[in-house]
Amino acid sequence: MxxxxxxxxxxxxxxxxxxxWWLLPRSVSRRRxxxxxxxxxxxYMLARLFPADSPVGESFLFFTFAGAALLCAILMITNRNPVYAALWFALATLCVCGLFWLQxxxxxxxxTVIVYAGAIVVTFVFVIMLAQQSGATAYDQRSRQPLLATIGAMLLLSLLINMMLASSPDDLQVAAQRPTATAAAGALSVPPDQQSIAHAPMRGLxxxxxxxxxxxxxLAGTLLLVATIGAIAIAPRRSRGTL
Amino acid sequence: MTELITTLITIGFVLACVLTACMYLVLAERKVSAWMQDRLGPNRVGPYGLIQPVADALKILLKEGVIPSHVDKALFLLAPAISMFTTLLAFAVVPFGPVEESFTWLRFLIAPDVNIGLVFIFAVGSLAVYGVILGGWASNNKYSALGSLRASAQVISYEIPLGMSVLGVILLSRTVDLNEILNQQAKQGIFGWNIWCQPLAALIFYVSSLAESNRLPFDLSECEQELVGGYHTEYGGFRLVLFFLGEYTHLVTISFLTAILFFGGWHFPLIATPESAYTGAWLVKLLVLLAKVLFSVLLIMLIRWTIPRFRFDQLMELTWKVFFPLALANMVAVMTVLQFGINRWALLPISVALFVLFGVFTVTAKRLELARRRRASLAMH
Incomplete structure (x- = not known):
């Protein structure tokens, strides 16, 4: 013990x-x-590393959403069928949105639902359906470097966790109470008694x-614009007709 | 605890009403179509065919649920459920009556504490396309796949003008809470309705949401002449009905949103104002809102048999070359008016001017293009 x-x-x-690692696709099929x-x-054990003092209902919801997000994410990267993988990705996004809502x-x-689940994944599915009408290809059947990929990901994860554990709770408090910086990260930690922000979350954001x-x-907007123009320039032109 | 019970009762009430309304909307659609085409329409079951929906529902429930052998079973079963679920979920934040005069056991709004109303509706609405895409893909059928490809392209494209047209209203009322938007209009009387400052936005919103719900003249994803049944070719019985129920629920949601965002919700001069305190005022307000919704639904049905179906490239040109710049210009106009403190009524002539300007511009451009094409084809011969 x-x-x-x-x-x-x-x-x-x-x-x-x-x-x-066991679940990543390879030539033989295994139990899942x-x-x-x-x-x-x-x-779950990783989540338990952090002290939690939230009420039972809230922590139940947290573990439901977090567990579902983890499950969907694993199923997404281990699925052989790209359409299913995209759908698991959409579900994982929805679960993360549940976590946002809890905060x-x-x-x-x-x-996030509008941008990721509603637009980006739909575009993925769209492209997959256009590109793979003859069924799954060889590179969907197995992953290239399952062991190295898993080890790398786990190292990165442990680094992140140790950094979060090393930063004392005081730092987090200070970050939350900075008067202006209530952006993405800050808005998550806004205490519910701050009426002005809680009632108009969009205003603060x-x-x-x-x-x-x-x-x-x-800068991000300009980058996206440049990328869009580039995509239009690269795309082959057809004189007439669409789908 | 009371809160929970009230919410559950409200959900049950909304579900029952919406589903019954959908049943009768089908009958109404058939009657309206018949009237427009100089036919009689369904008139055998009950007086004027009023019990026809019950007969239809019974027939559908008793039908065999066929699952073709070549489909992807899980997604095939999931698709109609998603289609129905997402459209119903949008109702969670739509106020369907005077919320301030709710009863203990029945609120006129399912989730009053969600203060991002409109954004929530767009979020849920953007998920509705999964039903169509998955239905088409899982059917493993060329026609279905083409239908769902068209549907996804169409829905993604029309979401942009749909969202941008509402931005003007959001900017003017400084909130995204639907009930708050409604109350602000009601307080200012009939000339406070958003339709006066945002007629262009109302038009773009209405047409784009028609396209989002895959109704004629935008039902390119299921057009019978080209694609058999489009994404629901392989569906039958109850699952097909779920798709249609989703479509009709979407119709009702659009109508509610149009009434609330642009036509003042339950407000009507003299009989239903925030000051009216006579007994049964809530009922009058409810009926006013429902009348506006019914009017919008009937208008959609009339449009169905008035305007022929678009070609797919015309459909895409409509959103990307017309609606998108128009919505953008409308938003810029609203921002300018708000920033420099100009009177709101200036937006009415600005909207009309934008509409006329774009009309002249696009028609001229199309004429020139057609003339050039004709010359080119003559030169080839």
């Missing part, structure tokens, strides 16, 4: 990573239920985006 508590994080990472459960347990950021949740982060937003 003592040993488990000492190596809690390592065990969690091994469970998560091992489950994903066991490894899926193992990765979910690993994810009093309904506008962020709705905007808009002020922050087009006040504090104006140059970043404009």
């Amino acid at each position: 003592q040993w488990i508590e000492e190596h809690w994080q390592a065990i969690a990472l091994v469970l998560l990573g091992g489950g994903i 239920i066991g490894p899926l459960a193992a990765s979910l347990v690993g994810g 009093f950021a309904p506008f962020l949740a709705a905007a 808009g002020r922050s985006l087009f006040g504090d982060y104006l140059f970043a937003v404009e």
